[in-house]
Amino acid sequence: MRLAVYRAFVDTGRAPSPGELAHTLGYPVAEVTRLLAELHAARHLVLARDGRDVVMAHPFSAVPLGFAVMGAGTLWWGGCAWDSFAVPHLLPDEDEVLVATTCPACSTAHAWLVGTAAPPPGDQLAHFLVPAAQMWDDVVHTCGNQRLFCDEGCIAAWLDRTGSTRGYVMDLATLWRLASGWYEGRLERGYVRREPTAARAYLAGVGLHGPFWGL
Ligand SMILES: [Zn+2]
Ligand SMILES: [Zn+2]
Numbered sequence: 001m002r003l004a005v006y007r008a009f010v011d012t013g014r015a016p017s018p019g020e021l022a023h024t025l026g027y028p029v030a031e032v033t034r035l036l037a038e039l040h041a042a043r044h045l046v047l048a049r050d051g052r053d054v055v056m057a058h059p060f061s062a063v064p065l066g067f068a069v070m071g072a073g074t075l076w077w078g079g080c081a082w083d084s085f086a087v088p089h090l091l092p093d094e095d096e097v098l099v100a101t102t103c104p105a106c107s108t109a110h111a112w113l114v115g116t117a118a119p120p121p122g123d124q125l126a127h128f129l130v131p132a133a134q135m136w137d138d139v140v141h142t143c144g145n146q147r148l149f150c151d152e153g154c155i156a157a158w159l160d161r162t163g164s165t166r167g168y169v170m171d172l173a174t175l176w177r178l179a180s181g182w183y184e185g186r187l188e189r190g191y192v193r194r195e196p197t198a199a200r201a202y203l204a205g206v207g208l209h210g211p212f213w214g215l
Helices: 002-012 018-023 031-039 083-090 138-144 152-162 173-182 196-205
Strands: 055-058 069-070 074-078 096-102 111-117 125-128 146-149 168-171
Touching: 002 018, 002 031, 002 055, 018 031, 031 055, 031 111, 055 138, 069 083, 074 083, 083 096, 083 111, 083 125, 083 146, 125 152, 125 173, 138 146, 168 173, 173 196
Parallel strands: none
Antiparallel strands: 069 074, 069 096, 096 111, 125 146, 125 168
């Protein structure tokens, strides 16, 4: 079931409906709904509030969260900055994708060719509003607030305008390293989510320490 959801996202750029999954897998719709709820509870994907439709299977999203990711033959809603930068690393057939967004503060358009060999050039900064330890409290809100800004001035202006507290800021190279291996294995059978200790080790390995995790 998990792989069928991912396969549909990879191939079509959108989430499969429960009816489509029932057809693909030959299961009754009630069984599809039950399995999707199980995957949601285990944080393998995110269901809409109605508990029926798939909203996200990271790094893919069925709803716009500020990013578009264009591959050779497929167009995806990138989830957040982290998710959008992860897409080429996850898909062997997409060496390089075009990631496009606008600065939340000043609406300047930004686009990068993101590949697997090296971080894209650019001075823009990623700002993650929600501390990692609370990311799953409302993961759609979290991803919707992991954006890319022109510079520190735009981050400050946006925080002021929205009355938000500054979160974690990183440059493009760090964001790219963070995204490079985070979703590894999700397109394979038997994928197991990282334990918190392994997640912390991964984050430290790409240069993100205590403050990112909300410590
Ligand atoms: Zn995200
Ligand atoms: Zn800006």
